[in-house]
Structures are given as structure tokens and as C-alpha cells.
Amino acid sequence: MRGQRSSDTPAAGTPLLLVAADPRRRTGRTPWGRVLVGVVIAALVGGAAVATAGTLVSQRIAEGFAVRDATSDTAALARVVVEPALVDAIADPDAPESERVAARARLADAVAGELRAGSAVRMKLWAADGTVLWSDEPRLVGERFPLGDEDLQALDTDRSDAEVSDLAEPENRYERGHGPLLEAYQAVHTPSGQALLFEAYERYDDVVARAADLRGAFAALAFGTVAVVLALLVPLLLWLLLRIRSGQRARERLLGRALDAEAAERRRMAADLHDGPVQDVAGLALSLGADPATTDAAAALRRAVSSLRGSMSAIRPAAPERDGLGAALDDVCARARAAGLTTSVHVPESVDASPAALLAVVRFVREAVANVVTHAHASVVDVQVGTTGPGPSVDAAVDRGLVVTVTDDGVGFDATRATDPGRPGHLGTTLLREIAEDTGGSLELDTAPGAGTTWRLTVPVDAEALR
Template sequence: MSTADEARETAGSPRALAQFVLSGLVAVALLGLAAVEVMRRSGTQEAVREAKQVTRLAGDGIVAPRVNRALLSGDPDAIRSMDVMVHRSVLGGSVVRVKLWRPDGRIVYSDEHRLIGQRFEIGAEEREALEHQTVDAEVSDLTEPENRYERREKKLLEVYLGIRGTEGSPLLFEAYNRFSSVSASGRRLWLVFAPALIGAMLLLEAAQVPLAWSLLRRLRRGQREREELLQRALDAAENERSRIARDLHDGTVQQLAGVSFTLAAAADKLERRGQEEEAGLVEQAADETRRSVRELRTLLVDLYPPTLHQQGLAAALADLLAPLASRGLVTDLRADPALRLPENAERVMFRAAQEALRNVVKHADAERVDVAVDRRNGSVALTVADDGRGGAAPGEVDGHFGLRIVQDLARDAGGEFRLEHRPEGGTLFRFEVPAS
């Protein structure tokens, strides 16, 4: 690798590496947000499970042993005794309200005494917990009448548990927890793991940067090697075409030209002798030989167009259109005569134009063909438009050998090739490659 190549490769790499790092950071951020959300939900669920466990301990261990006949009948002394225990061991912290329900919906105890003795409807989930002695939780609906004294709280988690009193009577114990406390507990849980997770993801991203740099350098070297290989292949093909054209011109063409002159002289000699029939046959052979010479010279131009290398693409395209004009087609060329492109770009543009015009002559049955070359935004585009019945359909490129070659030329040169039908009739051939 030369110093110049190394410099070009190094100069082009930082931008691509920066794009990789930025995209990696965005991916890490998105994954981090997703992971944090998952951990937040998991933390909240764990906090709810903890609230259920605390409620079960309070219901079974503190409240149930003190539910007796006196409390169920509304005895003030029993209510005061329960108040002391509830305020000392249950309320405080996150728990702001407790309620004790009978199966008929009557509240037999609450730290809010105004609720004692009132009857409300028990929901299906609460009744299931009451009947099966299970514990469950949900966000409280503070619009319900039994929750009217808790409306000053913004959001509550209602945990309900089925218990049995000292005499075996089924009851529903409810503890109302501040949801902010539950969320804070869940947040503390996921905050323990979040820094380690995010740090690990950032370390992984940092570890990928040297690998990305190495891969980028390797890809650029591979791309440069492919470009050099393509250039060598094009140069070899061009040299081979030049050699074949030179051999044909210096050998076969000159020999056939000499044969045509000899036949013409023989025809004149036979005619002077009065052998007109034989003279006509020899003259016909001379004409066929001259026609073959013209066709070979046309082929030489196709193989190695001298005007392309000497006068540029516009002049070479004009030479390509000349035979079509002699066939009666109306031709129009729009190309800047002063336009000069790199040799490789001119070569592939000329080959593409050859195939496009060959397709027009063979398949289009056209009366007019327009050729244009435009250079803009770092690329050069060749368009060939005809008014014929159409050659290959846009989706049938693979079935035409010449068009497949054009497609390969475009791909190898880093450009694009498109073939489509024109709304007004005919076919539009567009071939675009980088101008540098």
C-alpha cells in the first residue's frame, strides 16, 4: 500500500467510525431505556409483592387474633383496643387506611370511625379473596363511596386479604398503601442494577470501537483492491480490443481492400474483352468485398473508437449516431463537446451507449432516437430515448445478454442502470456513473 493510499484510507475512516459510534450509542441508549423500563416494572411488581406479604403478616398476625364477638358487634372498648394495635403496628409509613369487612359488605372496623357500620358492595375480586383466604392488590378507585375519605391521597394501592376471626368468622382485611411509597420501593430496587447494566453496555460499545476501526480499514482496503482489479480488467480489455483492432486493420482489412481492387480491375478487363456476364459476377464479388471492408471498419470503430480517446465522448457518440441517420432515423445528440471525463468513465459510457443504440436498431422499430449526456452532483448520466414499440421490458433485463453487460458495467462502476417505458411511447435507457 502506498503512502498516498494509506493517507486516503485514513482520511475517509474517521467519519464512518464516528457514524458507527453514534449509531452504537443510540442503540445502547434505546436498549438502556428498554432495560430500565423492564427493571422499573419488575421493581414495582416486587414492591407490590412485598406489600402483599406485609398485609398478610398484619392481617393474620395482628388483626385476626383481635377480631372477637365484641368487635363484630361494634363494642366501643373493642374498637379502641383495635385502634391501639392498628396505630402502633399497622398504620404509618406507607399504610394510610385499614378496613375490615364482613361478607355482607358491612365495615366492622376502620381507623376512620365514620365508616364503621356502613354497608357497601364488595367487588368480585375482593369477594374471591374473602372466600378463598387469598391476598390480592389493585389501584384503588377513589371515586367509590367507601373510599371518599381517602380522596385527599393522589393514588393508593389497595391490598385485600381474606382472614378469619377468633370465632372462625370470614372477614376481608384491606390495607391502603400510598402508591408513591410502592413506586419508590420499586425504584430503589431497579436503581441498584441500572448503573451496572448501563455501565456494562457502555463498556461493550467501547470495546467494539477498535474492532470497528479494524474492520473499516479492512473493508476500505478490500474496496480499493476491487477498484484496482476492475481498473486492471478494463485496461486489459481495452488493450486487447486495441490489439485486435490493430491486427484487423493492418492485416485482414488491408488484404480485403487489396482483393477488392484486384477484383475491380479483373472485372474491367473482362468487360473490355466482351465477357460481360463474367465481368458482372466479378464486379459483384468486388462490391461484396468492399461491403465487408466497410463492416470491418465499423467493427473496428466499435472495438476501439479513436474519436473517444482523441476528441472525447460527445464526438464518439456522434460517430455512433451517424449510421443510424443513414438508415433514415431522426437523431438528436445533446452533449457538451468540451465535456471531458476520466478515461474509465468515458469508456463505460461509450459501451453503454453502443448497447443502447444497438437495442434501438434491433428491437425498437423506432423513427427517432434522442441521446443526452448530463453531468451534475458528481455524476454523469447517459439517456437514450426512442419512440419505437419498445425493446426489452424493464423487468426483462436478465433475458438480454447485452443489457446484462450494461447492468454489470453500472454495478462495477458504482453507478446504476434503469430501463423503462416512456408514457408517450418508446423506451428510456438511463445509465449513470460517478464522474470521478
Template sequence: MARPSLRKPALFRPFESPANHNSEVFKAVRRFLLMGLVALVVVTTPVAFWIWSEAERHALENSKEATDHLANNVVGPLLDAEVLSGAPTAVERLDERLRPWMGETSVFEIRLWDKDGRIVYSDDPKLIGHTFGLPHEAQEVLDGGDVPANLEMQKDEVNTPNVENGELVEVYVPVTAPDGQKLVFETYYDDDGVRQEQAAVLFGMAPPFLLSLAVLQLAQLFPAVQLARRIQAYEAGRSRLLRRAIEASELERQRIARDLHDEVIQELSGLSYVMESEELHSPPGQRALFSDARRILQDNVRSLRAMTSELYPPDLNRLGLSGALARLGDPLEERGISLELDLPDQCELDRDRAALFYRVAREALANTAKHSRAAKAELHLHQDGDRSEIRIQDDGCGFDQSEGSPEGHFGLRIMKDTIGEAGGTLQVMSAPGRGTTVVARFGAGGNKVPSSFDHEPEPVPSA
């Protein structure tokens, strides 16, 4: 049987420490703050777009109100017959009245349409008196509809060179001449005013909004820290209970093993010597009977001694986990099963997890010896940072997992619950004629079985 090289004793870390507790709380708080920041971005992004949209709508309403005031209070009273007929003096008088609006505001273009599509007035004199296709917005206004102001890439319907084909505010409002004739007043505004109002509203509302969310986040931070500490305290308490349960189980095993060794095995060994003496001094006809009884008794003594070895594990602190696992091959050799070991020189596991790994290996190899009819078994122990794994595999008869675990695997079912409480996983994989594989893991990704175990386990090649 291959023996690992044990140049150094195994190292054991404390099961938990206050520094670990504080680190876990810090990680939980950091995750909480990170999720809060993500939530802040998720919430503020649509709110910012909503504020931007509302500010644009408000600015467009202001533009429409300004246009309506200009049309009905400035232009409307001047729409006499001369203006409607296009008389140059009347148009010049209207130009003079509107010139301050064109110079002091962001108005780019003014047009006055009648119901026939004729431009009654425009700041571009060449358009006055010409007839074009009436814009559908103007027709809607003439029909009594309410056309909202819109901000978009504008296309000049009458192809005037002084109107910028860009993003402009377009407004249509109705205006009534003194003679009762209904016309449409059309204006174009620069989008700078709308954008400035949008930015002013957004940056005005952003600080109090963000401050409110930050205060809410901080208000939740303190309960979150307290909750993290309570959860950490609960986990620490559960770990202590688990450690005490394991210690109590080991102490009970030691007591039973000591009682068997000091009382039952000693008495049976003495009885074996007595029977050997009786065999030597008994009549020839009875010697075969005494010989068979003595052999059965000695076999039972050996079985009891093997049981005490299983019940009373070696000192893990003295031998280390690798050294203790190496001793598990002795009972297998007595049954003709070879054990191949793949063990590291050092295994930095805390005492409790090392004990759990040892118990898994002991239970799995005991099942191999008693039930598998295997010729060869393998035991692999690996550790990579916080991740650790032990794997026991044999080339025995296996069993059908769909029918549940055999009665001999009851101990492993108990170990699965115990390891689960300690934060690890244990899986038993088997198939008829394909052997059995037992895998126990601790650390990151402990709930995921490695890809090499995603399918039925391959049997260990026969020696």
C-alpha cells in the same frame, strides 16, 4: 449533425483512493454504531418496563406482607368480644395500638369487615357498626382466596371523606379473632412508597445493565471494523480486476484494429488499385466485371475501416468523454441516420466508468446503424454529483423484449454484466415499432430506473 461545444477537456478522477477506502470504512462503522444505538434503545425499553413492573410487584408484595403482619400480630390478638361488639373502650384501646402505624407509615385507611359486611373497626369512628355491601375482594378473602395487593385509582366503597380518591395501594388480608371468627382486614397505602422502590430498583439495575450492553457493543466494534476493511479490500481488488479486464479488452481491440489497418486494409487497398488499372487496360467486354469487383472490394475496405474505428476508440484522456461520444455520429451519417447530442462540456467521471459509458454508446449506436432501420437517434449524457447517466434512443423498428434480445444486442448483454460488476446498471427497453432505448447509470439510486422509463419508451420523432 449537431456537435457539442468542447471548450474544456473532460476531467478524470482516480478510480479509487485510500481516502475513499477509509471514508467507506468510517461510514460502515458509523452505520454499525447507529444500528447498535437503535438496538440498545429497542432492547432497553422493554427491559426497563419489565424492571419497573417487577419492582411494582415486589413493592406490592411487601405491602401485603406488612398488612398481614399488622393484621395477625397486632390487630388479631386484640379482637375480643368487646371489640367485635363495638364497645367504645375496646375501640379506643385498638385505636391507641394502631395509632403509630397510622402516623409513622403511609397507611391512609384501616377497616375491619365481618362476613355480613359490617365494619367492625375503622380509623373513622363514624363507620364502626355500619353495614355496607361487602367488597368482592373481601368476599374472596373470606372464601379462602388469595387477593394480591393492587395499585390503581381507588374508589371508596363507603364514601368516607378522608380517603383520597386517587392512586392508592389496596390490600385485603384475612384475620382470625381469638374466638375463631374470620374477618377481613383492609388497608390503603400511599403510592409514594411503591414508586420510590420502583425508582430505586430501576436506577440500581440500569447502570450495570447499560454498561454490559455498551461493553458488548464495543467488543463487536473491532470485529466490525476488521470486517468492513476486509470487504473494502475485496471491493478494491474486484475493481482492480475489472479495470485490468477492461484494459486488456481495449488493448486486444487495439491490436486487432492495428492488424486490420496495417495489413488487411492496406493489402486490399492495393488490390483495389491493381483492379482499377486492370479495368482500364482490359478488353471492353471485361471492364464491367472488373468494375463490379473493384466496387465490392472498396465497399469491404470501407466496412473494415468502420470496424477498426469501432474497435479502436479515441483517446478519452485527450478528447474527454463528450468529445469521444461526438465522433460516434460519423458512421451513422454514412447510413443516413441523424444523431442529436446532449453532452455536457465537462464530465467528471473516472477513466474506467468513462470507458464503460463510451462502450455502451458505441455498442448501442452500432446496433442502431445495423439493425434498427432508424432515421434519427439521440444521445444524452448527464451527471449530478455522484450520479451519472447515459441514454441512447432511436426511432427504429424496435423488437419484442418478451422474446429476448436480438442477436445484434449480444454485446450489450455482455456490457450489462460488466457495468453491474462496476456497481452500475444497464437496461435495454424496446417494443415493436416503438424504437429502442438503452440506459446506463452509475451512482446513488443506480438500481432504480427513472420514472420516465417506467413505461414503454417513446420513439424519437422522425426528422
């Protein structure tokens, strides 16, 4: 029954927050749309990361290929064009000047086409002692510069190699206006077998451009592969998600039918109790109450009727979405009334909340009242339901919620004991915490020894189905 709230119920003190509101804890149906979007985004990011990493690696590989190509081109030029144009006079300091000039002119004519094509910025022919025997830059001819270890090794082993030019060196002073250069060198031989070193300088930008072409080809292949994989993966993933969702709906329908069957059986049992034993015992109690000699027996029978009606409420409890939240809370307080406690339930006329939120309130009040009956040694229990938004005692994560308080005037207890849900004998407290956690709501406790107890639950009005 509904009664007046006890105005002298003792207050315990500062409430203790046992569970903070957190909407991320809410349970319910799997958000398949967000799952699909998340998987696609993860695939895109992962594919892009793989393709980008592969592209960067290919850049280095492509640069290596381009350097090797430049080296190979220089070696071919030296073997096919330069070496056949050499005469002994070009490297013989004792040869007449006219013959040396003719030898240099012969070499210049041989490589003129390459120079005109722009494939090389500069060409040089070195003697083993570092003397420049010929160059397309005449001012270098006859000058002597020390050869590096790589140059000498190329002369000794008759191999080709390449490296980025150090334009700070004096022998490269006439190439400084062309930007970074790649110098490739190859040993060549005069008809008499004297080893000379041929060098060709290419623009390094050309090497980078060739590397970029290779990198672009690899990037197109890599990203194209990722796009094809996604095009095949997304429909398959969508099909799997639809199958999973269909299976989930089938399970939900089966569960709903099972619950409907259980509810129907409970209604039948409750009706049988109401129309049979309850009516018979109530009638017998009424007839015995008229005789003073059987007053005690009548009182016992009335208590039995109250107990049976409490059992009927347990068998067929009122559903908040069907019978109203007030009726459902009245039902769950039947145990307290049967135990002789003065109970009061205050619920707004209209409560705008999801069925899951209403069910959470009913579960919470059932457990809290059961704790009062079992442990509190109280005489009064009061249930209050209201609505609220963010406030000093409500976590800001809850935009709007149902606030339900269960207050008793019992013996109370040390609130810190409730912070250890693993302690034996505190199953009821654990269940209250789980209701708050399942809905993403908050739970507060206000109690102290000898000061009564107040439980306060805040549930989001849009809470989803409890697990």
C-alpha cells in the same frame, strides 16, 4: 467521418417513454459509510425498542411486585402487631362498654407507631357481619357496611389480599382526600379464636413509586446492555466492512489489470493489422485501380480495406476518456459507413461528464447504430450529443445530463413493440433499456411504420460505473 446532419430525416410523432429517470437505480461502489451508519441506527432503534418494550413489561411486573409487597406487609402487621393486641372484649357486644373501650385503646396503642410512620393512611377492624369494631377514624366505629366477596373469602380462608379501594363506597368516605389508595386485608383472631378482618390502606402513589424504582433499575440494565452490545458490535462491524472493502478493491485491481492486458493485446493486434494486411491490400488496390481491366477487383479490395479498418475499430475502439467522445462515436459508426449509410456525428467540443456517463453514451450509440444497420433499411443515420437539465422531455430526477439521439430515415416500426422486452428478436431494444436503467437515466423512442426512428437517451453527467 463527421458529416452534416440530414435536415429532412422524418419525424415519427409523440415520443414513447420506455425508461423513466431514477437516480436510485444507479449502480457503483457500495456506500460503506452509509451502510455502517444504517446498521448502527438499526441497532440503536432495535435495541431501544427491545429495551422500551422490556421496560413497559417490567412496569407491570413491578406494580405486581409492589402490590404483593403491600399485601405481605399488611399480613405481617396483622400477625405480629394486631393479633397479639386483640382481646375478646373488642368483638363481644355483651362485654361492658369500659372493656370494649379499653380493648380499642389497646389496639390503637399497638398500631400507633405504624400510623405515625405514615406507612398506612387508614386502619380498620371488621366483624364478620360488617360492623367496624375499631378504626383510627373513630367516627366509623360501630357502623355496619356489607362486606364484599373477597373480604368474606379472606375471613373464611385466613388469607391476605389487596385491591385498589373504591372511594365511592360509604365506608371509604373519610379516605377520599388522600388520592388513590390500595387496601390490603388479612384475617386475624381473638384469643377465643373468633375470626376478624384487619384492613390497612396505603397510598397507591407509594406503590407506583416502588414500581418506578424497579422499572428504572430494569431500564438501566436493559439500555446498559444495549450500549455494551453496540460498543462491541460497531468495531466488529467496522472491521468486517473494511475487510469487505479491501477485498473489493483487490478484485477491482485484478479486473483493471486484466482489462489493461486485454487492451494491450488488442492494440498489438490492431497495429499488426494496420502495418501488415491493411497496408498490403491498400497498396494492391491502388495499383490495380490504374488499370481499367482490374477496376472491379480494385473496388473489391477497397471494400476489404474498409472492412478491415472496421474490424480494427472493433478490436481497438477509441476510448472516450482518452481519445474524446467524438472519436469514440466515429469509431462505433464505422459499421454503418461500411454498410453504405451516410453517417453524421455531432458532439460538443467539451463534454463535462464522468467516464461512466461517456461510456454509456458510446454503448448506447453502438447498439442503436447496430439496430439501424440490421433492421432499419435506412440510408442516413444521424448522432447528436448535447447537455440538458430538467425539461419537458427529461425526467425531473435528472439534474443535468448528457442527451444523445440516434436518428435514421429507415422503415420504422410500431413503438408499442418496444414495451415488451421479452419478445424474441428484440435483444437490441433490451440492451438499450438496460443502459438507461443501469445509469439511472431515461430512454425515449420516437418511431412509426414508414417514419424512421429516433432513440433518445438521457444520462446523468455524474453516473457511476456500470455493472
